[in-house]
Amino acid sequence: MKKIGIAFVLMLLFISCSNEKAKSPNPSDYHGKWTLIEVTGFKPANIIFDKLGWQESYIFNTDKTFVKTRIKDNKTTTVTGKFVMAKIDNELNFELTYDENNDIIGTCSGNLTENLSINKEGLLVNSWQMCDGPGLIYKKSK
Template sequence: MFISCSNNEEENIPVLDVNSQKWELVKMTGSFTGTETTGADMEWQEYYIFNSNATFIKSRDIGGEVKEASGTYITETFNEQEYLELTYSKGKELIASCSGNDKEQLFFSKGDVLKGNWNICDGPELEYKQLKK
């Protein structure tokens, strides 16, 4: 008697489709142990909207003062890791990046999570979840 098991279920990796998608900041993690904050305890509230025409809008609310940014995005792959590269045309002060240029990267993680890479240069690690439609 032979018994065989297999798991052919695909991993739940987020994919930007032709509909607008909103991704909300859900967690900030600082560079020191124990500096993780979520929800209303975070220093600011923030979200991205990714549109089917390869444009995005970013909104950040710090203590009731709302700032917006916008630009375009492309999907890239590096070492089999898929990520979004955002190029800002407006609101560049909201760029969460170490590069000092008009670009920002958001990396796909398992499930419905995008993570920024600002933490590699002492910024907070920012984690976004896709809001369900």
């Protein structure tokens, strides 16, 4: 009788669970160009690009290299490096390591590494805002 009761409970639990799965980022979808679409500060607010004064993008290559470009005051700054990925809490996380120091590296530690993740909405977000930097949000170009 116990076995029937346990089987019934397990079957009921299985049936009552939803088939809906949380969207999980696909590791193969990261490569390509990601363009800055939103900047947030302490008070979340969209900043229109003509008021922002600069534009920024990342290009992630399938060979685990990347290029970050910033255009500000008609000057283009480009830096490169390599990255590693890890899936944490259903988000695809990136740790970028730059080849050389540059002012456009958004880091809390002041070294040559930068951390980003692709959130559930499919947007690339930085971790710089965790240490009073701006929140930068990027969308993949099609």
